[in-house]
Amino acid sequence: MALFSGKSVKKITRKLGDSANELFNRSLDKHVSLAVTGLSQSGKTAFITSVVNQLINEGSGQPLAFFDVVHQGRFIGAKRVRQKHLHIPRFDYEAAMANLSSEEPMWPDATRSISELRLAMRYYPNEGMLKYATDMATVYLDITDYPGEWLLDLPMLELDFQQWSEQMKELLFAEPRYQLSQEFLQKLEQLDPFAPVDEKVLAALSAEYTQLLHKFRYQLGMSVIQPGRFILPGEHEGAPILQFVPFVHFEQLDMAKYRSADQDSMIGMLRARYLEYRERIVRRFYKKHFARFDRQIILIDTLTPLNNGSDAFNDLQHAISLIMESFSYGQSSLLSRLFSPKIDKLMFAATKADHITADQHSRLLSLLEQVVHKAKKTLSFDAIKMKSLAIASVKTTEQGKSEYQGQQLSVVKGKRADTGQVITLYPGAVPTKLPDANNWPDKGFNFIAFKPITAADEHIALAHIRLDQVLQFLLGDKLK
Ligand SMILES: Nc1nc2c(ncn2[C@@H]2O[C@H](COP(=O)(O)OP(=O)(O)OP(=O)(O)O)[C@@H](O)[C@H]2O)c(=O)[nH]1
Ligand SMILES: [Mg+2]
Known part of the structure; x- marks a missing residue:
């Protein structure tokens, strides 16, 4: 049985002031605080930039086919609104987009301090109380960006x-x-x-x-x-x-x-x-920034540590376990989330999947699964939903086929991050099992990093890999 009739919900909402409205939104589960977690250079700023870009430019560029609210034609639009803390700098989306849109497109700079953003997403509800209460509904999404280096201080709190x-x-x-x-x-x-x-x-x-x-x-x-x-x-x-x-x-x-x-x-x-x-x-x-989250995405760049050798890879695993101890996971009931929200959905994402050929994505995923295996074991599967994906926030390469010694090889074409040269190459196979020091390949790994080839148009959504699936997992149920 519905708690309020549609009319009374509208009346109550109107009566409440701005901040009380926020509390009301929260109680109706329409406010999401997303923890974008990752070590330095794992891809947080690129991810946040692309999420904002996809949502505010929805309908142009690559469709968000796996994001139900969009796929079902219920998404109206998104825009940036006044953020939660006014004394904290706003996330510099414009600067990040200016870099990506310049003639010589560049990645956003490494983050040196904290910043925030709030997005309002408007949609037509198709389920539950809201469907009867309002024609349109809004979900507010809060995200904080920070230097990855600071994340590893959190485990010190316990020591x-x-x-x-x-x-x-x-x-x-x-x-x-x-x-x-x-x-x-x-x-x-x-x-x-x-x-x-x-x-x-x-x-x-x-x-x-x-x-x-x-x-x-x-x-x-x-x-x-x-x-x-x-x-x-x-x-x-x-x-x-x-x-x-x-x-x-x-x-x-x-x-x-x-x-x-x-x-x-x-x-x-x-x-x-x-x-x-x-x-x-x-x-x-x-x-201030880590105590209250509803949803979390842990971005992990597995390819760079593979390039750096087995010690680097083991250390990455250690760091991820340490970091995950700093967050509280569990189910959030309507009442408890008002006071102490807990993360009820957790996504692990292997970033920069555009560095490799598409046929290697499933291998990248199984490698990711092994990196997070130890950390995952400590979580209760009943209380929290988890999913892993191989993603690229900004897709910088084109996939193709090339003939080599009579065989068809999958290749990627992109602009090398170090020399700026446009190259077509077979990036090599991602190991499906964690190689250890004893059976690490003699030549090691050498996954080349890329930067965008062409300047982005800031009014057209950036090309990506599986960001729609990320949005569906993290936000889909909030936009019903
Ligand atoms: N090809 C490709 N490279 C990416 C992608 N995302 C990030 N990168 C690369 O990874 C680098 C770091 O990305 P950032 O988003 O700045 O990483 P960060 O986690 O914000 O790093 P800090 O600010 O240092 O904590 C970028 O400069 C790019 O070189 C992606 O989707 N595709
Ligand atoms: Mg950053």
Whole structure:
């Protein structure tokens, strides 16, 4: 039985003010907060740009055939509306589109700070109370963009200084990091934990640790980089809150002395700065931007770590497991979502699927499944719906066939991201099973990255791979 008649719903809606209206929308399940989650360079900004572009340009360009509300002719249109937090910069869709639309099309820049956007999507409801209450309905979609580096700070919320140091120690003392970290570890060895604090020593040590994190990321292609703000400090650049390092010799410490150490000692100050970082930077960031989500997409670039070798690939898997511990999953009842919404639909997406030939997409998907396997095991399948897809937010290649030694080979044609040269190539096979260090192919993998060949027209929807399926899974039920 319907709770309200159509007329009374309209009347109540009119009576409510703007913010109360928002609460009402939420209770009618018409407000979606989407977590776009991914490590740095996994494709978040490109994804958000393309989602906005597809929705506001719906009807032009590649049809969103698998997005039911569009397919059934019930989608009216989407536009950007005033975002949730007015003090946070707006997501710079225009700049991203200007890059993609320029004569020499470019990818959006790497993200250096946080931004937000809210889209209003209008449609004709075909089900439930809304069908009787209104002719047209609106779903509001909130998305936040942020530097992927900051995501990996979230697991720190659960750790005290000693626990965090021990986790970092494990990483620093294991290959491939160990070959680069020995010098730093020797310097840490010389640190007298109970000596009077010396700010200069801490500044030098943290600078060295930061350099090391850069090397782990860019030289070794590692994913687990903590603290993330050390390599992307944002507004905190140079502040003492970013000047601490893990302490790796807890086993040698007098623990009673450690507990009572104050900020006048080296170890006391390290601990204090760690806690300050955790509370002031990470927890605030979490509370404001990560505590309330309804839906989540985890974007994973599996091809780059494959290029970087087996250690990089294992580290990617580790990072994904760590990140997923930071979100709350479960079913959201009407009442509970008003107060503590939980993610009830989770999508895993292997990004940049346009780098490979279409016949490799199913292989990319099974590789993705294995990357997330460990993390997935901890989730309850009853409470949450999950789906995996191989996608491209912006399709930059054309598929074709080419004859090679009498055989028809699938090929892609695109513009190499590094040299800008237009090439046609067979990108190679994606492994279906996780190769480990022992059976990693001798030549390794070499999936070439592409950039758009032709300038996008900002009024025509961007070419993509399976974004309509993404939209259907994440939003389809909200637009009924
Ligand atoms: N071919 C192709 N490349 C993509 C696609 N999406 C992202 N890329 C590539 O991946 C790079 C990173 O994409 P971004 O969207 O900036 O990644 P991000 O997750 O926002 O990265 P951060 O801002 O550093 O956290 C881009 O510069 C492109 O080179 C895609 O759909 N197709
Ligand atoms: Mg970005």
